[in-house]
């Protein structure tokens with residue numbers, strides 16, 4: 473982006489001129505300079521990253537089940553926000569329910585799931601009661617919680633935490649922190665914490681009357697979730713329409729619909745304005761309902777509803793494992809095997 477020339481350059485060499493610009497590039501993973509984190513951990517910011525993480529997990533389960541079933545595996549999740557909590561909850565279900573179907577030779581007790589969080593609680597944006605519920609639920613599902621613990625280094629075989637302890641890990645999942653992509657710093661817009669772009673109360677980039685920033689990339693006090701991005705995008709569009717017709721712009725009024733986090737099947741936490749925070753099955757159902765409502769197209773909504781209902785009712789009978797690339801001895805091509813049952 474060249475704000476002086478009012479142009480956007482594309483990868484293919486094409487240049488687009490703009491009168492007004494909306495920056496909605498989102499953010500990427502922040503490793504906070506922790507040595508080894510970028511090299512040895514799996515982030516969850518893109519679909520490709522999530523698939524790579526899943527492939528690594530199942531490849532490791534296959535390898536351990538085949539070659540050294542007594543060993544078990546260990547997963548460390550770094551970050552106890554909604555992403556880390558959901559990940560820990562899902563992995564505990566994989567271990568407690570599905571693992572004995574796919575890998576009966578592995579003892580579920582030897583699959584270790586450790587959630588490391590530097591704060592003294594999980595889910596910082598939530599009220600203390602819901603944070604405690606989350607910690608209790610994960611602990612009951614067999615997740616080891618390491619609160620008030622900071623990861624200092626990530627290695628190929630595990631992590632080192634602040635007191636020098638080494639936690640062995642076959643897989644390290646990085647669910648902690650976000651920042652603007654490096655390319656953003658070349659655009660000349662004012663950047664604040666995490667490289668996010670500084671905006672005024674109308675989401676206009678400070679010092680640039682014809683440029684707006686919305687969603688995760690905009691530095692606002694709002695949480696980095698979908699609602700501020702959706703509402704911010706609409707607001708920026710309306711401001712541009714107002715500017716084009718010579719009308720005054722307005723500040724962005726965020727309609728806070730509340731926050732939700734899911735822990736696993738039948739378990740979540742919900743904090744909705746004017747309603748006391750609630751947890752468990754009702755919060756989980758609200759979470760599912762909202763995710764279905766926000767899908768595009770009725771066909772998707774209906775098929776997802778049917779699919780999820782069947783999986784909810786018959787979940788112990790229908791676990792699904794999707795195994796990606798399984799490492800083979802040196803010199804042989806890796807096999808791509810996908811299996812479901």
Ligand SMILES: Cc1cc2nc3c(=O)[nH]c(=O)nc-3n(C[C@H](O)[C@H](O)[C@H](O)COP(=O)(O)OP(=O)(O)OC[C@H]3O[C@@H](n4cnc5c(N)ncnc54)[C@H](O)[C@@H]3O)c2cc1C
Pocket residue numbers: 496497498499516517555653655686687688689696697698699701
């Ligand atoms: C694992 C995970 C789980 C989440 N779960 C939830 C949830 O349950 N509920 C919730 O509300 N929020 C959730 N969030 C947060 C939510 O996804 C974000 O807050 C939201 O997507 C932000 O929207 P955005 O439009 O700002 O950015 P994004 O949705 O990230 O969109 C930005 C887009 O811009 C593209 N882009 C970036 N740079 C460039 C460039 N230079 N040129 C062209 N295109 C570019 C990107 O590829 C991307 O498609 C989750 C996030 C993660 C990582």
